[in-house]
Amino acid sequence: MEKMKLKMLYADIKSDIEIIENELEQALNSSSHILNNASIYLLQGGGKRIRPVFVLLSAKFGDYNIERMKNIAVPLELIHMGSLVHDDVIDDSDMRRGRETVKSQYNNRVAMYTGNFIFGKALQYVTDIEDPRVHRILAETMVELVNGEVIQIEDKFRLDQHLKDYFRRIKRKTALLIESSCELGAVVSGADEKTIRHLKRYGYFVGMSFQIVDDILDFTATDKQLGKPAGSDLLQGNVTLPILLMKDDPMLAPYLEKVASHGLTEQERLEMLALVRKSTAIKEATKISNLYLQKALREVEALPNHPMKKKLRDIALYMGKRKS
Template sequence: MEKMKLKLLYSDLKSDIDIIEQELEKAVNSSSHLINDASLHLLQAGGKRIRPIFVLLGAKFGNYDIEKMKNVAVPLELIHMASLVHDDVIDDSDMRRGRPTVKSQWNNRVAMYTGDFIFARALEYITKLEDPLVHQILARTMVEICNGEVIQIEDKFRLDQGLKDYFRRIKRKTALLISSSCEIGAVAAGVDAKTVSHLKRFGYFVGMSFQIIDDVLDIMATDKELGKPAGSDLLQGNITLPILLLKDDPQMQPYLAKVFAGTLTELERQNMLQYVRKSDAITQANKMSDKYLKKALQEIDALPKHPIKKKLRDIALFMGKRKF
């Protein structure tokens, strides 16, 4: 149902998205059958293609040419894909989107080479554009994403952290790449600096809202909907917003102690999820997501008049209210 809604939202861009999908398949084509299998395995697992969509939407404010923009949209999705392959090694994850991860289907080393391959293909693709600014934005983003992941590992299983730590983490983990997708799409299409700035900020706010919802869904959704056990973030030691809001709750603390000691039973996981789901933390987290969403909508209002503004608003609202 949710996926249908998303498809409907993208309907105006369908032919361009089809081009991106075809191009993604071409991009991961390799002389190594193992890399081919692993990459296609990833592509076929799907995904919302949020980053390429935002590249295209950002570019709509300038000289939009899909033949040029695909060389920006494809690498942004590839970079996201490559980072997921490496993240699964870091998190020791066996399942993603209901399918075995590359590292579980093959091994960690195959996952490393596949990720490096996809990452390099992304850069090979984007060098079809000569504009140094495009490369500077993307390169800085990639370095910052890594810095964010390093911080995430340092913050694992640490309860002495505050909201500032959490927001700093999700900014780098998610919001930056979405923000850069909007920005790079616009820069590549020759959009004026003021509009680029609004699009960049729009992407940032949407990205923050999106990640908060993602963290809420990790608790609210079922194992089946997630394609992995609900509460996986916490089980891996990642303290997300709902957990952070409950860290001092006396009823939550015994669960946290067991999670950190690695002794949480399946029944206790279910009970813990029930407790968090019914708590005020979910409402508070949703409110914080809404706050970012509102800011994103304000950035849309500040953009010059353009028919694509409605599409940006619809997609932002969908992302902020999604249920998968």
């Protein structure tokens, strides 16, 4: 249902999104039977295609041409897809969006090579764009994305981390790629510098809000809605905002000890979820997400008058208020 709502929001670029979808399938073609199957399996898992959508919507503020824009929309989605495959290996995840992960379908080695293959395809695809600024932004984005992955490993089960550590981590994990999608869409379409800056900041603020909502939903949504057990992030050692906001709660401490020692039972998981859900941490985390969302909306207001302003506003509100 939530995915249908999002598709309705960008219905007027539906045909261009279909072009991107077809390009993604062609881009993932490989002479290796295993790589080909693993990559297509990942693609068929769906996804909201948020990054290509932001590329195309941002490009509307310049000289829009889908044939040119697909050369940046496709690699950005491929980078996102490749990072998901690596994420699932790092987190030892067997399920994503209600389907088995590539790691679970095959093994860690195949999953890592699949992720590397997808990254390589992204770089190969973007060579059709000659602007060195585009290559610099994309390279910096990939470097920071990998830095974020390693820092996430270093921070596993670390309850003594500060909120700034969390915000820095989710910037690299999620916000940066959305920020780059908005920035690069505007750059490639030749939008003016002021518009590029506003779109870039919009993407960052939306990305931060989006990830915080994701981290809240990991506790508040059902197993069925998530397509995996609720609380999975914490079970994998990823300490997110709701837990950071209530880590000193003495009632939570026994559960956190069990999580760290991998001894949490199913009944204890359900008890822990109930404790988090009724805590003030969920409201506090939601408030922080809304602050980022309001900043994103202010960036939209600063953009030149254009029909896409309402679209960017509606999508930001959807991403910041979604329930699954």
